Amino acid sequence: MEKNKIIIKEGLAKIQVSDDVFYNNKMKNLRDISVLFVKFFGDAQATVLDSTCATGIRGIRYLKEAGVKNVVFLDINKSAAENTRNNLKLNKIKNKVKNISIQEFCAGPERGIFNFIDLDPFGSPQPHINDIMRVAQDGSYLMITATDTAVLCGAHANACIKSYGAEPIHNELCKESGIRILLGYIARVTASFNFGVEPILSISDMHYMRVFLRVVHGAQKAVSSMKELGFVSFCNNCRSFEYAKGLAPILNNKCNFCKKNLKFFGPMYLGSINDKNSIDKLMLYNANNRIITESDNMDKLLLKISNELDELFFYSIPKITKSIGYVSVSPEEIIKKLQTYGFKTSKTQFDKDGIKTNAKITEIKKILDDIINAK
Ligand SMILES: C[S@@+](CC[C@H](N)C(=O)[O-])C[C@H]1O[C@@H](n2cnc3c(N)ncnc32)[C@H](O)[C@@H]1O
CATH class of the missing domain: 3.30.56.70 (N2,N2-dimethylguanosine tRNA methyltransferase, C-terminal domain)
Structure with missing residues (x-):
């Protein structure tokens, strides 16, 4: 334990943050939601990969608050792995912490299989989706953060084309389309592993996007998820939009309403990105069991998403x-x-x-x- 370092308390975890290790207290809300998610969908046998652990805050909270059986902590940064080890001691927890990259761990002999995989890198999660699918099984939950929102939201269109294989929208629809591009990319990678996706919760808040989904094994499921991908057309003149599912759909090139030329975007995931039933159950579960005690911000965000109509775009x-x-x-x-x-x-x-x-x-x-x- 480092001397003279302030101890931060978040949920039931206590941590100290080394100078060169990432910790952002503004992301507490997102960690609260993740803890609730793991508690609700997991059980005492659940295993979690905290693939980008930094201080270890998430994994420690999954162990102490969600009551999972095991968390494996990874971080490519030596100081982060060291900081996590010290924080585990501070919380009187014994778990595996590896100073190794996601790529190396997920291809290595000790990798194992996990019920929950938390991916929260700096910037884009895109390079790591393929790796984490190697440690997923039928019914695993992926919890993936993206902070490369300028890319997903079309401020850097070529970077989006290059990384996510999609033409992004750079207007008022960009946050929703960014999440759909991310989910579309995840669906393409999981399909190549013979898995389909079932999105449960998709959040766009502050500078990040975070998606929570279940992967389900089977060729049919993989194909049906791929069939949820499609394209969006947008009219810059009257601001109407249309969409069509499929990888080669037929789309009008003139706006149905004002007859001006349309712009096309995608491919992106056009299925439901939020499972209202599960989100309502999550909220009720927390109200009855107080898993997260100071949950005002979390409750507000979940309620906003639960009240949202399941229509594409707005x-x-x-x-x-x-x-x-x-x-x-x-x-x-x-x-x-x-x-x-x-x-x-x-x-x-x-x-x-x-x-x-x-x-x-x-x-x-x-x-x-x-x-x-x-x-
Ligand atoms: C945004 S921080 C994670 C924050 C943490 N999840 C939390 O809630 O406080 C990203 C971490 O991912 C680590 N990282 C980046 N690339 C990685 C890789 N390829 N493999 C493992 N860790 C990686 C960084 O060293 C950094 O500590």
């Missing part, structure tokens, strides 16, 4: 009003109108001014006309 109201030269209208006002006309609608985690709905752009614009004319 309309960003300020973008639409600006494109047609209207004064701004509150999304809440439009939601109310859409509901009175019988459309399904909700807010979205991807944009505080965005609306998910089964209404088309023409209906949104008609409602905007009604609201503006009534003022």
